[in-house]
Amino acid sequence: MVKALAQVSCSQEENDENEFSAIERSLLFSGPAIGSIIGSLIISPLIELFSVRHTITSFCIMSALSTLGIPIGDKIFGFWSIYLMRIIQGTCFAAQYVVVSIVSRKWAPVTSTATFLILTSIHFQVNL
Numbered sequence: 001m002v003k004a005l006a007q008v009s010c011s012q013e014e015n016d017e018n019e020f021s022a023i024e025r026s027l028l029f030s031g032p033a034i035g036s037i038i039g040s041l042i043i044s045p046l047i048e049l050f051s052v053r054h055t056i057t058s059f060c061i062m063s064a065l066s067t068l069g070i071p072i073g074d075k076i077f078g079f080w081s082i083y084l085m086r087i088i089q090g091t092c093f094a095a096q097y098v099v100v101s102i103v104s105r106k107w108a109p110v111t112s113t114a115t116f117l118i119l120t121s122i123h124f125q126v127n128l
Helices: 002-016 022-049 052-076 079-107 110-121
Strands: none
Touching: 022 052, 022 079, 052 079, 079 110
């Protein structure tokens, strides 16, 4: 029991030493929001140019590659690569709204579309 408490206190001391400054942490938290704004501006023209399926698939692949690239970018390139990856992840976030609207349009009856939209988008608030 004492050994477990000692390990917890050591890990908390290690977590207190942060490699990013307060400004860098703020930028990392704001990166997905900036990316979401960019993504919401470019997703409609991309859907018009390509199909919905190809656009959503490419956004999902970009999200997966940017998530995989964060540890590699941190080791090799540093902070700015992580910041770019966070912006790319936010860009892909805009695709979720398109998917929710398409699923609602295709699956929900016309009389209960609003209820279906609410139920399919509740995961944003519940964090599922």
